[in-house]
Amino acid sequence: xxxxxxxxxxxxxxxxxxxxxxxxxxTREIESYWYPVWLAYPAGLLEGSRLLDANxxxxxxxxxxxxxxxxxxxxLFTSTVGWEGDQRLAEAIKVANxxxxxxxxxxxxxxxxxxxLNECSxxxxxxxxxxxxxxxxxxxxxxxxxxxxxxxxxxxxVVHNPDRPQIEDLDAMPWATKIYKxxxxxxxxxxxxxxHPYIALYSTRGCxxxxxFCLWPQTLSGHAWRKRSTDDVAAELKWAKENFPExxxxxxxxxxFNIQKVRTVELCSKLKPLGxxxxxxSRVTTEYETLKAMKxxxxxxxxxxxxxxxxxxxxxxxxxxxxERARQFAKDCHSLGLTIHADFxxxxxxxxxxxxxxxxxxxxxxxxxxIQVSIAHAYPGTEFYDFxxxxxxxxxxxxxxxxxxxxxxxxxxxxxxxxxxxxVHRFYDEYYFRPKAAFRVVWKAIVNRDVPxxxxxxxxxxxxxxxxxxxxxxxxxQQANPTTPAKAGA
Numbered sequence: 001x002x003x004x005x006x007x008x009x010x011x012x013x014x015x016x017x018x019x020x021x022x023x024x025x026x027t028r029e030i031e032s033y034w035y036p037v038w039l040a041y042p043a044g045l046l047e048g049s050r051l052l053d054a055n056x057x058x059x060x061x062x063x064x065x066x067x068x069x070x071x072x073x074x075x076l077f078t079s080t081v082g083w084e085g086d087q088r089l090a091e092a093i094k095v096a097n098x099x100x101x102x103x104x105x106x107x108x109x110x111x112x113x114x115x116x117l118n119e120c121s122x123x124x125x126x127x128x129x130x131x132x133x134x135x136x137x138x139x140x141x142x143x144x145x146x147x148x149x150x151x152x153x154x155x156x157x158v159v160h161n162p163d164r165p166q167i168e169d170l171d172a173m174p175w176a177t178k179i180y181k182x183x184x185x186x187x188x189x190x191x192x193x194x195x196h197p198y199i200a201l202y203s204t205r206g207c208x209x210x211x212x213f214c215l216w217p218q219t220l221s222g223h224a225w226r227k228r229s230t231d232d233v234a235a236e237l238k239w240a241k242e243n244f245p246e247x248x249x250x251x252x253x254x255x256x257f258n259i260q261k262v263r264t265v266e267l268c269s270k271l272k273p274l275g276x277x278x279x280x281x282s283r284v285t286t287e288y289e290t291l292k293a294m295k296x297x298x299x300x301x302x303x304x305x306x307x308x309x310x311x312x313x314x315x316x317x318x319x320x321x322x323x324e325r326a327r328q329f330a331k332d333c334h335s336l337g338l339t340i341h342a343d344f345x346x347x348x349x350x351x352x353x354x355x356x357x358x359x360x361x362x363x364x365x366x367x368x369x370x371i372q373v374s375i376a377h378a379y380p381g382t383e384f385y386d387f388x389x390x391x392x393x394x395x396x397x398x399x400x401x402x403x404x405x406x407x408x409x410x411x412x413x414x415x416x417x418x419x420x421x422x423x424v425h426r427f428y429d430e431y432y433f434r435p436k437a438a439f440r441v442v443w444k445a446i447v448n449r450d451v452p453x454x455x456x457x458x459x460x461x462x463x464x465x466x467x468x469x470x471x472x473x474x475x476x477x478q479q480a481n482p483t484t485p486a487k488a489g490a
Contacts (some may be wrong), residue, residue, distance in 0.1 A: 013404030027404030044174025111381035309362020347376030
């Protein structure tokens with residue numbers, strides 16, 4: 001038997017959508033959680049293991065420490081935002097269970113393994129990049145010196161074993177949905193623009209796009225695009241539909257789901273007979289014919305990273321798309337009846353007050369059903385981080401407000417961080433307080449019988465909006481009168 005293993009997406013800030021589940025770890029404006037898909041694979045490979053996703057299931061740090069007493073090996077997925085808390089948790093676990101072996105996985109330990117091992121005395125080793133087989137081999141007793149892709153300390157010095165090749169045979173991996181059935185309550189997972197309850201899974205790994213800000217391709221999944229066979233994906237969806245009758249929607253959380261037309265159309269031909277409702281990520285470069293095949297196979301919604309309405313910023317971040325192409329893509333989706341959840345980011349390289357206005361106007365012209373406006377975060381390990389660091393644009397390495405909510409931490413000449421924060425909420429206000437947009441959200445909630453959910457989400461959003469506006473005012477008051485102590489803000 002392997003070591004009794006606990007795979008942990010750790011408790012952190014209240015309602016924090018953490019590292020194993022999110023490319024952009026943060027406490028959301030509205031409580032929401034993605035699935036910790038990365039941890040599901042080694043959980044499926046290790047007999048006797050358990051996947052614990054603490055925050056969605058409201059498992060506290062104290063309860064987590066108690067649970068760890070029954071296990072021999074802990075694999076904890078950490079994030080840049082949650083690193084300090086995760087480190088303290090690991091040290092407390094080690095005190096409670098001194099013989100437990102502890103491994104951290106995730107972007108922060110990939111980008112700076114030396115720092116991780118030197119800062120956190122509780123760590124026995126860390127895994128760099130993809131960690132599926134590395135943690136399995138350790139649990140099965142393979143000597144640590146022979147395991148590829150890990151770093152550890154030996155006689156006080158950090159040792160880096162050779163890199164592990166990326167996994168090519170994704171069909172050999174277990175189905176994540178079987179681990180959800182075994183270890184998780186799918187009703188705990190909510191994303192405002194997806195039907196509830198939903199389930200997320202991957203059909204591919206990696207992303208060939210070169211976006212400078214994107215975390216996972218640069219620190220975890222890589223740029224090499226690897227795909228499961230369409231038969232394997234369809235078989236998992238068939239099993240999941242039968243075993244989760246309460247689930248209303250399946251979501252392909254791939255970095256880039258439909259980047260290859262032939263494969264997408266082939267997969268759609270196998271999903272169509274299943275009668276599923278599903279959604280996925282998409283790039284604006286997707287052609288009309290591909291979108292049509294997706295719609296006919298049951299696709300309902302696309303998450304699309306438009307990022308900016310400013311052509312120069314799209315070039316600066318190497319988005320590989322244009323404003324014109326984005327407009328045509330949105331037009332195609334509207335004509336086919338595909339819903340778009342549009343993602344935008346304020347504070348990317350080259351951002352100005354004028355470019356922010358361009359993006360707001362661009363978003364309104366696209367008129368997508370829902371939007372998300374994020375604050376640009378330069379995560380270590382990304383090209384964006386190297387750019388911001390080299391130019392002295394980073395004002396706050398923590399990126400968050402003490403509660404895990406995003407805070408602007410990039411300041412360009414003529415673009416103060418408080419202005420960016422203010423414009424995030426002006427963006428939302430201008431978009432959603434249009435009569436057409438507001439009616440659409442309310443009507444969909446009525447049709448989907450989600451009015452109570454909409455009320456809870458709207459209340460949470462308005463509360464955070466108020467807190468952030470107060471924080472902006474406090475920052476400006478501090479700047480006007482530097483002798484006044486600054487107030488903590490959300």
